Amino acid sequence: MIVKLTVLCAALLVPVAAVPLASLPASAAHPSRGLMEDVRRDLDAFARIAREHGGNRAAGTRGFDGSVSYVVAELRRAGYAPAVQPFTYPDWAERDTPEFARTAPRARPYVHGTDFVTMEYSGSGDVTARAVPVDVPAAGQAGTAACEAADFARFPRGAIALVQRGACEFSVKVTRARAAGASAVVVYNRSDARSVAGGTLQRQRKLPVVSTSYSIGSALVRAARKGTLRLHVRTKAGTVRKHGANVLADTSGGASGRVVVVGAHLDSIPEGPGINDNATGVAAVLAAARRMSRTPLRNRVRFAFWGAEEDGLRGSEHYVTALPKAERAKIALALNFDMLGSVNGVRGVYDGDASLGAEKDPPAGSGAIEAVFRDYYASRDLPVTDSPYTGRSDYGPFVKAGIPAGGMESGADGNKTTAEARTYGGKAGDPYDPCYHTMCDTVKNVDFALLETMADGVLHAVRHFSAELP
Incomplete structure (x- = not known):
């Protein structure tokens, strides 16, 4: 049953309903006291919602509506006046089964869903042409393939571009390829990932784009270097309008001109219930919200539960772009928590000081956000x-708007390194989350010990930034 909710205006939170502040126990010295009971209860609730609504909580489904209703009810129970911000966006869908095959020098068809997938927002087309690798990275490296126009300096018009994932968004690679005259694009995964390189191109494109695994892609590159490789790519896809929603709730205290946004995405993918991705993040943010509802604050905290993240960050993008300039200027920083309990995971903190060499330039202040997480875990002797x-x-739309941002994650489809296995345990060479974007992303797909430390970090950061800004 979908609860009827009050709509959120572009800039202002419109309360669903005003309720008395809940009476919560005083904060204990150890931040996790009672926290995991809340987190586990929320995860069980999201799992139940998925089971009752077709096995998922994807944007635009009854499972997502049920998730919105649950979060609204929990926020009200904690003393907040939550609001729902609806939005629409173009949603991409395949209209026929795609085809991907090698036609020369030796014919080989590839299996849709196993060997390859169509990238979200791929255009339609039926192409058979020579395949040409673009700026192939050194063995074992992510590289910057197809991220610069110069990468296509001698690309033959009409050819199919073979590009490796890494260093820039898929949309950038495809834009460069089309400008160079490519008839189709095949994106293959990095060497440290075993899966197909699925992803979104963010908006509708005019040429077919499919993605495949590193093993298939690297084999195609070797064949293409001999100059005889020809591929066949056929896709048929387009867009329709889809409905989404964000849930937002402000603390009653704290200066309205200094807002700390604390967010996690509420939707799953259609293929599964999305418990690690991202009910864990939602549950940790909800648990923090419950504990902050009656805490004296210097800075206002806005808890945000984003819709349609899996469709290309649609909810957070809508929120940021819909804010008037004056309201946007009040946002001091944004925190984001996405996948906090990967079963072969790590305690990942967004690299706000760009020590790795950032794909996105972190806005000033992002390094200070990273330092708060690092200092907290150092105080607990946790790596x-x-x-x-x-x-x-x-956090991406906030970064684009120049707002400092940071947060945590525990790993998705990449593979754990030997050094990480020595530090955290688990198995080197295996994915951080073996059930990433699949139906097995259930409550059983959660490392609760890791999640507990991550939830502690969420609460610590919220408390810290509610009192002190970077």
């Missing part, structure tokens, strides 16, 4: 790992 500052989760 942390730099997580690449890519902007590919819901």
